[in-house]
Amino acid sequence: MLRHFPFRAMASPCELLLHGEDADQVEAAARAATAEVVRIEHKYSRYREDSVTAAINAGAGDGSGVAVDDETAALLDYAATAWAQSDGLFDISSGVLREVWDFRSGRVPKAHDVARVLERVGWHRIGWKDGRIRLGPGMQIDFGGYGKEYAADRAAACCRAHGIDSGLVDLGGDIAIVGPHPDDTPWRVGIRDPEQVYGAVARVELGRGGLATSGDYQRCMVVDGRRYAHILDPKTGWPIAGLRSVSVIANSCLIAGTAATIAMLKGDDGAAWLDALGLPNLRIDAKGQVSGTLSRRYGDPPSSRSPGLSAISTSPGSTTT
């Protein structure tokens, strides 16, 4: 029997879809998975004063640094790898650029203001060694770029640890598979454009691993006829034009999300980089054109879509959410 457990976390609508005959077991798994997501949110939220992120940021400028636990260390190692593999584009210290980029204001910052903030951006300026992280004065990090995807993988692992081997975790469109349906058929997941209520941009089958989407969700800022995307290049401090949205399938939601984020940050080169990576993907460019391996294989005929995707999981045969 398939049970739905909707909840809200990480500023997103979330849902667990779990198969199981034993209602108590399924509920115990759902409780544990939900608690795990909430635990990760609390631990890494940059808005909470008692979070690890806040503690690390509070230590900025302190030469001795902040000691972190194993889980945080592994996440920082992961950030270091992603930074290196993306030629410095995936950068967990780029958040301070928001000090000068206020997309609601409709104002483009002055170049010298951007340059000044940029001095406090860059993983290469951060000391990360022997379990201690040292931030320069005024620097900040946050785990927003991959925390949700990590939480999805952890929640799926939690379900499996509770003996549930068939299910799906959906954290606001970032999906981690617990395991395929009891008859071993994969989950059919629609990559859907929320503004186009009819139909999915693409429908994909997932028996394991994860799917994640990175996108310029809000409308871009247009100033004097020029479009400014929300994606900021941590190396220049300026918006990157290119893809509007990227969805990727990988062995884990975390890797899918990182690949999608890096592809977005690569701008016009993102599509080619994704193809080279060899992971199934779907992207929408600035003109709304849909491309990528998933659009060819499973997609409805591509048409002009507005940006912003959410993934909706459905059981086989069903077409409703």
Add this chain to the structure above:
Amino acid sequence: MKHDPKTDPKSRLSASDALNALTASAMALPGLAGIADVARADGPVEMTTIDQEFSYYKEDKLRPKKTAFGGERERMEIYSYQFRASTPLTERSDLDVAGTVEKLSGASPWFVLPGDPSRDNRPVQVMSGATIDEQRGDLLGAGNYYFDQGKVTGSAGFSIENDYYAVNFGAGGERSFNEKNTTLSLGINASLDWLEPTDCEEFNRVCSENKQSVNVYAGLSQILTRHSAIQSTFSFGYATGFLSDPYKLAFIESNGATVADNRPDDRKQFTWFTQYRHHVSGFNGTLHFDYKLYVDDWSMNSHTFDIAWYQTLPWGIQITPNFRYYSQSQADFYENFYPDLRSDGLASSDYRLSPFGAITYGLKATKTLIDWPGEVDWEFALSYERYESSAGMAFQSVDNENPGLVSFRVFAGRITVKF
């Protein structure tokens, strides 16, 4: 011209390196260790893989002073072709097929004579008179069926030489626990062998013999930290039947004659094998350290220490230097030659039952091409290995070195295709 990463194979490779690096790093996160091995740990292989390896094995000639007749005779050389294919069968199962064809030629040690007291009094090797020239082939098939937390495997195979036939069967299973951080494996293998030595009447050899063996094992693998894992396997083997070497003799000093190699008709063997892996992310390399202890009821024991460094370089290249040290004690009935026939009639002067130590050093280079050309992955590997053995390298001190101890080198090239 604009650089187009889509058609530039170099850029494709660096992107696949990126995926490998991210996967390795994500695996270090708590609870996500299983993701890279999804194909192996959770389910059947997803791509068809065909491995082909050519190798050339060449034993050094014995030095003249170690042989009875000045010995310029070529020792063994083996040309070998191996293939292995694995392919997904159903959603839950896959199939492995592996085979070998070998061409062997050269002389092998026959028996050992006492040394000449007027010279250094060291025993000398007599090599077999005829150089053999023969082929050997084997074929093994295995099927794996995967559950969510493990798998079961069944296998069957056979081996054919002009004087030797064998069939073998195996069954095993794996079960993982603790969010796949711990894996328990159990299995059993059995083999039935028949020998029909060539020229048996001419050389007064046995003409038809057989042996049977069975081996059971239990292993545990454990992910220790974000960067390290250990696996330990115990195995127990029992063999019964004709365990001697029909092509070897032993020399009896008292009557100046030789007797056929004659070993006990059963053997119990115990092995403890432990592998440790440590990934050093700062160097993008992985240390492999293995130790093997072997003990049997012929009083033999051996220790093997193996260390290798898998260094990942850009452009899909991996370089692996390795070093191995090996030391064994002798079988209790072994002698270079016998003053008198033993009361139990056992006799063997086979260097493989003698006390010695050995080192192996080698280098392997592999180059991977992902999705190039088309949706095909390629891997090319070249390797060289050198093995040297002597009594002086053994743990314990050895009075009489077997003169037939072998040294050899192996060159190998492998091509792997995945599609």
